[in-house]
Structure formats: structure tokens, C-alpha cells
Amino acid sequence: MDTLSLLADGFAGALTWQNLFWVVLGCLLGTAVGVMPGLGSSMAVALLLPVTFALEPTAAFIMFSGVYFGGLFGDSTMGILMNTPGQASAIASTFEGHKMALSGRAPQALATAAIGAFVGGFIASIVVVFLAPWLADFSSNFGPAEFFALALFAFIATSSVVTDSAVKGLLSLAVGLGIAVVGIDSVTGIPRFTMDSPLLFDGISLVTVTVAILALGEVIYFAVIARFKKEGQLLKSKGRPWLSRKEMREAAPAWARGTAIGLPFGVVPAGGSEIPTFLAYGAERKLDRRRKEPQFGKGAIRGLAAPEAAGNSTTGMAMGALLALGLPISATAAIMLAAFRQYGLQPGPLLFERAPDLVWALLASFFIAMVVLLIINLPFAMVWAKLLLIPRPYLYAGITVFCGLGIYATSGSTFDLLVLLGVGVLGFLMRVHDYPLAPLIIGMVLGPLAETSLRDALISADGNASVLVQGPIVLTLYGLLVVTLLLAIRNKVVSRTKKDV
Amino acid sequence: MTQQSVQPGQASAADPQRPTPRTGGLLLKELTMPIVLAAFATYLLVNMLVMDVPDSVDFPGPRFFPAIVTGVIYLLVILQVIASVRHWSAGNLTVEGEDAAVRFSWSSLLWVVGGFLGFSLLLEFLGWIIAAGLLFWCVAQGFGSKKPIASLITGLTVSSIAYIAFDMALGLSLPSGILGGGF
Numbered sequence: 001m002d003t004l005s006l007l008a009d010g011f012a013g014a015l016t017w018q019n020l021f022w023v024v025l026g027c028l029l030g031t032a033v034g035v036m037p038g039l040g041s042s043m044a045v046a047l048l049l050p051v052t053f054a055l056e057p058t059a060a061f062i063m064f065s066g067v068y069f070g071g072l073f074g075d076s077t078m079g080i081l082m083n084t085p086g087q088a089s090a091i092a093s094t095f096e097g098h099k100m101a102l103s104g105r106a107p108q109a110l111a112t113a114a115i116g117a118f119v120g121g122f123i124a125s126i127v128v129v130f131l132a133p134w135l136a137d138f139s140s141n142f143g144p145a146e147f148f149a150l151a152l153f154a155f156i157a158t159s160s161v162v163t164d165s166a167v168k169g170l171l172s173l174a175v176g177l178g179i180a181v182v183g184i185d186s187v188t189g190i191p192r193f194t195m196d197s198p199l200l201f202d203g204i205s206l207v208t209v210t211v212a213i214l215a216l217g218e219v220i221y222f223a224v225i226a227r228f229k230k231e232g233q234l235l236k237s238k239g240r241p242w243l244s245r246k247e248m249r250e251a252a253p254a255w256a257r258g259t260a261i262g263l264p265f266g267v268v269p270a271g272g273s274e275i276p277t278f279l280a281y282g283a284e285r286k287l288d289r290r291r292k293e294p295q296f297g298k299g300a301i302r303g304l305a306a307p308e309a310a311g312n313s314t315t316g317m318a319m320g321a322l323l324a325l326g327l328p329i330s331a332t333a334a335i336m337l338a339a340f341r342q343y344g345l346q347p348g349p350l351l352f353e354r355a356p357d358l359v360w361a362l363l364a365s366f367f368i369a370m371v372v373l374l375i376i377n378l379p380f381a382m383v384w385a386k387l388l389l390i391p392r393p394y395l396y397a398g399i400t401v402f403c404g405l406g407i408y409a410t411s412g413s414t415f416d417l418l419v420l421l422g423v424g425v426l427g428f429l430m431r432v433h434d435y436p437l438a439p440l441i442i443g444m445v446l447g448p449l450a451e452t453s454l455r456d457a458l459i460s461a462d463g464n465a466s467v468l469v470q471g472p473i474v475l476t477l478y479g480l481l482v483v484t485l486l487l488a489i490r491n492k493v494v495s496r497t498k499k500d501v
Numbered sequence: 502m503t504q505q506s507v508q509p510g511q512a513s514a515a516d517p518q519r520p521t522p523r524t525g526g527l528l529l530k531e532l533t534m535p536i537v538l539a540a541f542a543t544y545l546l547v548n549m550l551v552m553d554v555p556d557s558v559d560f561p562g563p564r565f566f567p568a569i570v571t572g573v574i575y576l577l578v579i580l581q582v583i584a585s586v587r588h589w590s591a592g593n594l595t596v597e598g599e600d601a602a603v604r605f606s607w608s609s610l611l612w613v614v615g616g617f618l619g620f621s622l623l624l625e626f627l628g629w630i631i632a633a634g635l636l637f638w639c640v641a642q643g644f645g646s647k648k649p650i651a652s653l654i655t656g657l658t659v660s661s662i663a664y665i666a667f668d669m670a671l672g673l674s675l676p677s678g679i680l681g682g683g684f
């Protein structure tokens with residue numbers, strides 16, 4: 001009951017006119033960026049991150065949650081209509097979704113996606129409300145060794161499990177860790193890797209790196225290479241944007257199964273919602289084959305419903321893991337963590353005690369964001385598609401100007417703009433050579449946590465390394481990591497043998 | 502570096518299994534990232550060697566974690582170089598990345614990166630409205646915009662609106678530069 005009264009307080013905090021305005025604005029902006037082909041939700045969050053610093057924390061985070069979920073809704077709209085998923089997590093829903101649109105059922109496909117995303121996100125938010133305080137309570141027992149194990153888990157899982165080449169994933173991670181060690185050492189106060197320049201004493205700002213990698217690098221990549229690639233045709237969606245009772249009955253079990261598959265992945269640091277969306281898609285396909293008239297391949301409504309629900313339930317749960325453990329499971333969640341830090345808040349066990357108003361208002365705003373997004377996406381998907389009329393040069397020029405605006409406004413220094421450009425070029429090179437970008441962000445965000453907890457653990461044990469593998473929680477985490485790695489290796493071997501046949 | 506000027510249409514028609522030529526330029530292109538990464542690791546290494554750490558600091562000191570990271574980067578770079586050279590000598594480089602066969606526009610790269618560099622250096626002198634307007638124009642040129650005058654006007658409009666919205670309304674501070682004087 002305690003949780004419910006806290007949540008009620010949260011709703012009271014979130015439902016002021018002002019906060020309602022920010023959540024709606026966030027939803028609109030998130031959907032708008034998500035709808036743009038090739039621009040994903042992580043870019044939306046990265047671009048808007050610096051600008052929200054003009055707001056007070058609660059308003060900023062409420063707007064952020066709108067952007068965060070809005071990007072996901074938008075991603076799938078374009079995946080369905082144009083076959084151009086904005087982000088890896090939208091790929092699985094594109095297969096059957098685009099086929100539905102091709103067979104003239106575009107409005108139904110859009111509705112299935114929007115309701116699926118709503119169901120997944122809403123259920124995940126309910127779970128988060130009850131689970132997060134418990135998780136925060138549990139994790140308050142964590143010492144340095146536990147946090148180090150958690151960070152190591154996130155590092156290995158994001159860099160080697162999700163990516164095609166483990167070497168490239170780990171390199172990307174190592175660059176993130178390397179960037180994070182620049183600046184004054186937090187334990188001893190000794191400047192590191194600064195070449196005695198005061199400009200680097202505070203280190204390289206996480207915000208700058210995020211915007212550089214996810215936005216500016218992407219713009220350069222589009223200008224130099226991607227704009228010459230062929231693009232899909234936009235399909236028109238005409239007719240009622242709602243599902244018949246029969247279609248609802250058809251999709252409902254898939255929404256439920258997708259949500260169930262997605263939920264646990266929200267707390268496993270394995271790169272976000274890419275894996276669960278594919279798992280949900282695969283599960284539906286297997287079930288479909290047993291039916292009398294298999295629908296897959298012809299635009300199966302279930303093949304779209306399940307991954308959409310899975311993707312959003314993972315994203316919702318990820319916020320729980322972020323708030324309670326301070327553990328970002330995807331690049332987007334990592335940016336949210338950066339936002340918290342910018343306001344001097346550290347997500348994790350203590351956040352629920354130190355800033356309960358903010359946390360509960362944020363959790364309440366998830367529910368509001370879901371409802372707002374359902375309203376603005378269900379009937380108006382085609383209105384969003386009008387955004388494609390913006391000429392490509394202007395769109396990307398605008399994004400670039402926005403990158404510059406955000407970074408200059410937060411730092412006020414030319415030096416940070418130059419760092420932005422330098423890291424942006426690095427991001428571009430990584431993109432060209434197929435290096436995954438998410439591990440870099442995760443490494444940069446969790447690097448300091450990993451380093452301080454590693455050193456704290458070792459210092460308090462007088463340099464005895466065995467302290468790192470003691471205690472039930474630590475051993476469980478490492479056990480899970482080994483299991484995850486074995487599963488990933490098995491999957492890779494299986495898919496490789498399949499390819500050869 | 503060799504410029505890949507294959508048109509997208511031809512690229513999709515080309516047989517992906519066809520061996521790629523074993524030119525030095527192609528290998529250099531493949532090794533761009535390892536070279537950049539090795540340079541980064543070397544920067545970390547050199548700075549670690551010159552770092553001044555008093556004896557009173559307990560193990561593990563400020564060099565402990567960076568040393569691990571640097572070591573890991575060197576090791577992985579070597580692995581990656583071996584893999585790339587192997588692909589190169591076997592002649593199947595294009596299979597690695599789908600982008601390798603697509604056109605690479607150097608002029609766009611120059612417009613965008615050069616434009617941003619100019620923007621960074623001149624922002625405080627020119628002021629937000631002019632500098633951001635020019636940045637907009639440069640990026641639009643980099644994307645092959647056909648109407649330079651129109652995109653310049655659009656750019657200045659966008660930068661002015663951004664100035665009004667973020668500097669005047671939201672209170673972020675953007676430089677007014679040579680247009681400034683009073684406000």
C-alpha cells in the first residue's frame with residue numbers, strides 16, 4: 001500500500017499543467033525524431049539531453065521519459081511504412097509489419113504496433129513501480145565488489161553478446177573506458193592524461209561524447225555514405241486506424257507473450273531491446289507453424305504485435321534497473337544516466353531516499369507518457385509521415401546546428417565544440433568500419449564506477465584480489481555472466497552452421 | 502586511400518563473392534580504425550609514463566585501471582589487424598561491411614567537418630546567429646543541396662529562431678558576437 005500512496009503522490013506531482021506540457025512536448029519530439037528514417041530513439045534522447053538542462057530536474061526528466069518512449073513508437077511507424085527501422089530494436093517488427101502494409105493493411109499494422117508498444121510499456125511501468133523500490137533496497141547491500149561485478153557484467157554483455165564481432169565490440173568498450181579515465185583521478189586527486197591543460201581537468205564530458213557519437217557522427221555518416229543508398233518507398237496508410245474485434249483477439253496473446261519475454265531483459269545488461277524483440281518474433285513464428293493456416297510471411301499480425309510489446313516492456317523495465325541499480329542496459333538508458341549525473345543525482349539505491357519526489361513523479365509520468373503516445377500515434381501516424389517532406393539537407397543541417405547549440409549552451413567553451421567534432425569523426429569512422437557504438441557509451445558511463453569500486457575493493461583488502469570473487473551476490477553475477485556467454489557462443493555457432501547449409 | 506566510386510546500382514548487382522583487389526590502399530582503409538585506436542592507446546601509455554604519482558599512494562593507484570585498458574586496446578588492435586590482413590590477402594574484404602561497396606563522398610566529408618570546425622572556432626567572434634546559419638549552410642551543401650541561397654536563408658532563419666527560443670526564452674547563454682553590442 002505504501003508504494004501506491006507514493007505513486008499517488010507522484011501522479012499529483014506529475015499532473016500539474018506545466019509538467020503535463022513537458023511530457024506532451026517530449027512525446028511529440030521523441031515521436032518526431034523516431035519517425036525520421038534512420039534516426040532512432042537514442043539520437044532523439046542524445047540531441048535533447050543538453051537542452052533540457054535549462055529546465056528544473058523534475059520537468060526535465062518528465063520530458064525525457066516522453067522522448068525516451070516516443071522514439072520507440074516513432075521507430076516502428078517508419079519500419080512498417082518504409083521498411084527502414086530507425087534502430088536495431090525495431091528490425092524484428094519490420095518483417096511482418098511491412099508485409100502487412102504491403103498487403104494494404106497499413107493502418108491495422110500501425111494500430112497493432114502502437115497498442116503493442118502501449119501494452120508492453122504500461123505493464124512494464126507497473127512492474128517497475130513495485131519492483132524498483134525492492135530492487136533498490138536489495139542493492140543497498142552492494143559493496144564495491146558487487147558493483148564491480150555488475151559493471152563487468154554490463155561491459156562483457158553489451159560488447160560481446162549483442163555484436164557480430166566481439167573484438168570490435170570490446171575495442172569500442174575500451175575506447176569508452178579510456179575516454180572516461182581522462183581528468184582528475186577521483187581517489188587521489190592526481191590529474192591524468194590531461195597534458196597539464198586545465199581544460200581537461202574535469203575530464204571529457206559524457207554529454208559531449210554522447211551527442212558526438214550518436215548525433216554528429218551519424219550526420220557525417222549520412223552525408224558521406226548513407227545518403228547514396230537506396231531507400232524504400234513510403235506506403236500510404238488509409239482507412240480506420242483501429243482493429244476489429246477479431247484482430248484484437250488474434251493479437252492479444254502475442255502482446256501478452258511479447259511483454260513477458262521483454263520484461264526480464266530490462267534488468268539484464270545485454271544491450272537493450274534488440275534481443276527480446278527477436279526472441280519474441282521467433283517464438284511467434286514457431287507457434288504459428290503449428291497452426292492450421294500459418295500466417296507468417298503474409299503479414300502476420302502476431303509477428304508484429306509480439307516484438308513491439310517486447311521492445312517496449314524491455315525499455316520500461318530498463319528504467320527500473322537504471323533508477324534502482326544505477327545500471328544502464330542500453331545506450332539510451334546510459335544517456336538518461338548522464339542526465340541524472342548532470343543534475344548531481346546518482347541513480348541507484350540512494351536515489352529513492354534522496355529524491356523521492358523526483359523518482360515517483362518520473363514513474364508516474366511513464367504512465368502519462370504511454371497514454372499520450374497512444375493518443376498521438378494511433379490516429380495520426382500518417383500525419384507524422386508528413387515529416388518526411390522536410391528536405392534531407394535541411395533536416396541534417398538542423399540536427400548539426402542543434403548539436404552545436406546543446407554543447408555550447410551547457411559548456412560555454414570552444415574547446416568542448418572541438419572535442420564534439422573530434423569524437424564525432426571517431427564515431428563516423430566506427431560506423432563506417434562496423435564498430436558498435438553502444439559499448440563505447442556504456443564504457444564511458446560505467447567506467448568510473450568500475451574503476452572506483454575495483455580500487456576501493458582492492459585498497460580495503462590490502463591489494464588482495466580474491467576479495468573480488470567473494471560473497472553470494474558476486475558469485476551469482478559471475479555465474480550468470482558465464483551462462484550468458486555460453487548461450488551467446490552457442491547461438492553464434494548454431495547460426496554459423498545454419499548459414500553453411 | 503583509394504576512393505570507392507562505385508554507383509549504388511552497380512554495387513548491388515556486383516557479386517559479393519568476387520575477390521577484392523589486394524591493393525595497399527584498400528588495406529590502409531581497412532586499418533584506419535586500428536591505427537586510430539593504437540594512437541589513442543599510445544597517448545594513454547605516454548601519459549601514464551610521465552604521470553607524477555607520490556609514493557604514499559596505495560596500490561592500486563591512478564595508473565592501475567588505465568594500464569589495464571591500454572593493455573586491452575593494444576591486444577585487441579593486434580587481433581583486429583591480424584583478422585583484417587587475413588581477409589585482405591584472401592581477397593574477401595567487401596563481405597565484411599556492406600558499406601564498403603557504396604560511394605564515399607569526400608567533398609561531403611569536407612563540407613560537414615570543415616563547416617563544423619569553422620563554426621567552433623568562429624562562434625564566439627561571429628555570434629550564434631551568423632555562425633550557426635553558416636554551419637547550417639555548410640551541412641546542407643554537404644548533403645548536396647542544389648539551392649545555396651535558399652539554404653542560407655533557411656539556415657539564418659533556423660539560427661535566429663533557435664536564438665530567440667533558447668537564449669531569450671529558456672535562458673541558455675549563446676554568444677551574440679559582432680551583431681551583439683547591446684543585448
